[in-house]
Amino acid sequence: MTSDHVTRRGLFQGGAALAAAAPLATQANAAPSAPAKRGTPMTPVELTVNGREVHLQLDPRTSLLDALREHLKLTGTKKGCDHGQCGACTVIVEGRRINSCLTLAVMHDGEQVTTIEGLGTPEALHPMQKAFVVHDGYQCGYCTPGQICSAVSVLEEIKAGVPSHVTENLDRVAFSEDEVRERMSGNICRCAAYSNIIAAISDVAGESKA
Missing domain, CATH: 1.10.150.120 ([2Fe-2S]-binding domain)
Incomplete structure (x- = not known):
């Protein structure tokens, strides 16, 4: 006659064996991993900044502020709050003042931008x-x-x-x-x-x- 008695030691040993086998089973049944995505494609942007035509290749998520500071090195325009609340990043685009931290550079393709350096x-x-x-x-x-x-x-x-x-x-x-x-x-x-x-x-x- 077979005994149904389960010892505490046997329970722990069985649980440890199942835990060790689970990752192997998961790996065996998992679908092949998708190939790594390529980086975000760059977008050509043409601006006239302080009277000079510039041609940039930008991540479409680049703000106008970062395009000016990081790509054109026009650091006169300041990054303050980066949320459009302080006005430190104000520039003049097509004769109208805007917060350059709140707009994307690609949105101003072909437009004229004046920064403090251009005044x-x-x-x-x-x-x-x-x-x-x-x-x-x-x-x-x-x-x-x-x-x-x-x-x-x-x-x-x-x-x-x-x-x-x-x-x-x-x-x-x-x-x-x-x-x-x-x-x-x-x-x-x-x-x-x-x-x-x-x-x-x-x-x-x-x-x-x-």
């Missing part, structure tokens, strides 16, 4: 750059390139009659401190040089009126 040089500063120096519109300077690019576009927006949330008369968009503060609200200065930035923009606006 002026140390020998020939743009009026807005000069005004920021005169009015001390910066402290650490990290946000300054985005502030200046945005400020240049703000004056163009007002000149073109583009209203903002604080515009009282939609038929006549006029320069005012309230207009500037509202339009520049997307550019954060962690050093809080806001009053000096407003003074610099007002100075340039006064020169343009003259």
